[in-house]
Amino acid sequence: MAKSRKLADLQQLLDRVQATLPADAAVADLRRAIASKQAVAVARGAKLVAKHNLRQLAPALMAAFDPFLIDPIARDPNCLAKASIADALYRMDCREIELFLSGIRHFQLEPVFGGRQDTAPKLRSICALGLVRANYEDVFVELADLLADPEAPARTAAAQAIAYSENRERGVPLLRLRIRVGDTPTVLADCFTALLSLAPHDSLSLVAGHLDASEPEVREAAALVLGESRLPEAFELLRAWWERTFEPNLRSTALLAISMLRSKASVDFLLAFLAESAESELRGAAAALELLRPNAELWQQICTLLAARGLHPDTLSERHRR
Template identity: 40%
Template sequence: MAKRASLDDKLAAVRLLRDQPTSPALVAELRKSIADRSNFLASAAAVIAGDRRLVELASDLESAYKRFLIDPLKNDKLCRAKIAIVQALDKMEHDRPETFQNAARHIQLEPVWEGLVDAAAPLRALALIALVRIDAPGLLTLLVDALNDPLQRVSKDDEERVVRSAAAQALGYQGSEAAGLLLRLKARVGDRDPDVISECLHGLLTISHQEHLGFVAGFLEPHDEARCEAAVLALGRSRLPEALGPLEACWRRASSPPLQEAILLAVAMLRTPEAVDHLLDFVAGENEPHSRMALSALKIHCHDARLTERIERVVAAKGNRELKEQFERDFRTDD
């Protein structure tokens, strides 16, 4: 009698499908694995289906998602299968909202050593972004709730911060006047995680930097370092040339080295000639801590050969041994 294949054997077989060309046989094997009761096997197959954009498997993925909603703490610990399925459907640009809408509301509190953790938070975050793509009915209502996730739940850690960040990102993508007002309100009310506020401010700049740049710049108050750094990061991510002025003004008021480092990194993130010139002036300047901070910020450009040569000339002209060692360490990358 033939020995039944173990889960490890089945997983190994599915992983081998990654390198196979798309064919009816491949689709059939993936369909079989997606229907398997193992969330490990179904998630592995879903990843391949999503990467290959095999839209003919979308209905199979939806059915599997519903199956893993049954006794989920037993059948889909950590939401492993449901997360892979939602990711796959989104990669396929699946336009039926039902699975995404369910996923955006799904809560799965799982026991851990010191309490409970919401394993479904990443699932909800993924679903929110997918729902923006298809502009699903009731989207703004869903995003309002997600901006305040969790609602009267107890979790060991603030796993839900990824949901609030995703909601802010989704509102920025949605781009309506109502979305902008919601982001402004959330930014004013605040959040226990500064990254969520940063995402709100970045969303406002995505909607309209002409309208919201002044509002975002209003958060650049160094006395509230966490709030200020959230705005600094949002401005850096925006890559707006107009963001350089507010960042320079904030620098002149900042005295905390961590905040100063964040400001210079945000300037580097702008990637404009003016921003680069600003940082090179710091590298060449007499304040050694600021020179090192600026050189560290410029590290994000280490793969730009032309700019690296320019930075090297500035460092060499300064003649500071420690700064030259820092340059060699950070910019001499292996090919």
């Protein structure tokens, strides 16, 4: 009861702080909340520090972090405080390597119905970015471990951090290994994206090879990443995939990915598709066409082509949703 009253008092204090920041008195009260050792209040306080870029409170955040590593399930369930502290320090470009190392190595298995669940992937993910930004010399040792993390969100974060590093020499081999070993479609998508950002031309064939993966979700992920890349060479890869794909949803994905390229070749292909394809095929192009709507001149061409066939883009979208 006393603990809940203390937390309620801290929440009221933080309400006042939030309304009056960055006044000096509010900053002093915020410092007191961060030192409270109440995880919920500390987490909220850390977010306010980051929002207002109160770098003078960075030492207070750092001092608050380590105590939550002791008996962490009781003191900081769901890693709320630790993740918020790490995120605030990262956002303020505080290069606290020791704190980020503690965070990226932290696992917190909390009891849930039927077993235990790790609540620290978000913390590990934030700390990965923090170590990259801090130019930690052994960051790729930590990222290699994170890329093999038991939790998919952490592996996704590892791929994103590798891309953020812009280190082709050390990042590409890790990403290629993760892709070759296999993973969930979501993790693979981030690995594809990271790989194409670091070594676009050398990685096209590896990513394109997954257009024929056994899992439809992986095929879709590879197609959309190729579209997002806007690499000119991706057009022929996607066009060829569209031609050899017969599943309607995947054909729609192929058209969407082609539209994402925004190249002359991709636009010419889509215009020819609109002019020549059966109406049943056109319905699958609804999402692809929506991407082109902001280009007024091109949109007029699309509307004219469809009008000649007694159709309108909005009608296609409605039919596609049915």
